Amino acid sequence: MRCSVLHQGRSRAKQYSRIVFTIPGVVTAHNNLMGDVLNLDIREFSMDIVTAARKWYVAHLSDPNVKRNRESMMQWHKDGLAPYFVGVPVLS
Secondary structure, X not given: OHHHHHHHOXXXXXXXXEEEEXXXXXXXOOOEEEOOEEEEEHHHHHHHHHHHHHHHHHHOXXXXXXXXXXXXXXXXXXXXXXXXXXXXXXXX
């Protein structure tokens, strides 16, 4: 699904004919199947991804590949990244 959404702009995955993201406050439904369609709440899905990424990162801090590539990974710059954004946090 990640590749379908990020690289192809499609909301499909091999095991589903379609993935439907619902908007919080409009429809309350998350992680359920309607036939061969997967429904995900966009906020819940995003939080699941963030939580999984944080767990992975902590679990792999001592991995040589992670250590080697950590400096080139995207990082928070709490005071911005001059000259583009100054005084506001950015991820770059």
